[in-house]
Amino acid sequence: MSPQQKALFLTQKQGKFELGSRSIPSPGAGQLLVKIQSAALNPVDHKIQDTSMYVTNYPAILGTDIAGIVEELGEGVENFRKGDRVLAHGGFTNDLGGFQQYALTVASYTAKIPSSQSFDSAATVPVGFDTALVGLYGNEFGAGKPIVIFGGSSSVGSYVIQLARLSGFYPIIATASPSNEDLVKDYGATHFFDRNLSGKQLMAAISKITDRPIEVVYDAISAPETQVVAWELLANNGTLIVTVPASVKEDEGKGRKAIHTFGYPHVPQNQELWCSSWAMLEKWLSEGTIQPNKYEVLPNGLEGIVGGLERLKLGQVSGRKLVAHPQETQ
Template identity: 65%
Template sequence: MPQQQKALIFPQKRANLKVGSRSIPSPGTRQLLVKIHSAVLNPVDYMIRNTGVFLTHYPVILGVDIAGIVEELVGEGVENFCKGDKVLAHGSFPIIDQGAFQQYALTVATLTAKIPSKQFFDSAATVPLGLDTAVVGLYGSLVILNGSSSVGSYSKRAIQLARFSGFDPVVTTAFPSNEDLVRDYGATHLFDWHLSGNQLVAAIGKVIDSPFRIVFDAISLPETQSVEWRLLAQNGIIVLTLPASVKEDEGKGHKTIYINGDPHLPYTHELFCNSWAMVETWLLEGIIQPNNHEILPNGLEGVIGGLERVGMGQVSGVKLVAHPQETQ
């Protein structure tokens, strides 16, 4: 195994991303070293790149969605994995050795799962962040705002887990061209994402005769939150992926919950360890289905242009996947 690797480095706040070289890390207790074959771009990567939010030090390797092969493991605290296993994992961009946009990364064994034999790296890599965000936000009726966009990978997992957990109905908004996609996820009702707030509330009211107990908002912008207050039942809950922009006392008993899909936090780790123990089974049984995806050219270099597309809203219904090993 080589001592150096190619990595997409974020050197300082608001600086340009650039491909450079760095040492390949060695795994510690309860860690695996994974040779990354597929890394997925997420809207949060673009947001961090542009604002520096969530970061306290540099340099940083962005990206958290990882799929690859176990290159090396440490025995203590690592169970059920062998060198050569195909795996997916939820990385951690604040920890430079655990970022996805490099050729080798460390993963936490309890946040890593084997990829079923009929799944591929590209599809498996679309799962981790979306799944973990949905897991922490769910657990009746449920409405999920924006079920098919790039951001909507969170919604996809929420839809799948909602149906698996017995929510009915499961209502979502999406582009009409993605209707078949979100219905495959498990949505019972679809409404056009282009509808204004008043139009959406009226359209939902025509077919759903009771307000919603839970709204999962994958976008969490002020304009989407304002619509959701009008859809909630008394004491209903809005699950947000960004901080609330409407005060709770304005919601007449309604509440907001800001969720963080980071499984590396001390207060979420136990929850995610339990769910990650089921990921291989959920993939095998089709309970969780990977996103449609588009492969970017030029290895890690392709991530730079891919993030610009994500930021400009040019990605819908697919996840962008980079192949770090193809980096020149």
């Protein structure tokens, strides 16, 4: 009988989470087996529970932000060894899910954790980083342009700010709640505005910073109301990047467009972008070019995830990621 592990299962479509057990999987070619020390939560996890998007087979193991220790290497994996501390972008299949004690990871989307970072901090990186990455670099935007980022203190927003800084956007204008102004500026925003400003107020404030057209807006919140405000800011032929399907309608004549970005590397699109960026991630984290999110550790191992997801759903988490420790599950 294969060794068993504890896992948190979504029992059925739009069902409840339950703690159970399953076999520890074995890595195939190009994969690693990782003992998960930290798994971060994302809004997509409760959205999957509510809507069943991305998941078709149940019981399902969710969780796509993973940090842990390499236990075993699959065929052809050359850049890692047993005992390495790694972070990885998990997937929407049970073997790749993060809400368990052991998971498989794909070597191309796994990176070593520098000694300066903990498992908890590293677990906050993969999904937010990848979502920011494909939104900015999956499209052709010239350096030196202004960019406006809605939700600068969110996980995705924080990585958009950092990548925008790395790419030479200027000014980097971000919105968030006033309590997170310092955090957003620490990530690299050159200008901050209260997220509660109306579209006209925000447009007037931005016009005092730059007279250049706003051709790129990244809405890391992507609620219908933020999309409306973002759409108002866009210049003719500008691009709105959203993390859910767009609720604004593209208009004839002005040429503005809305792009739904999907930060999931286990798909054919943008493979070169994913692989080259993950190859750089250890260096960027080590140098401080990319800073992980602030985080809060949940109690009770995998069981703590259920309450954490409820807090995310109710909008009770701001400026930090929730992180669980699967190995502490009783």
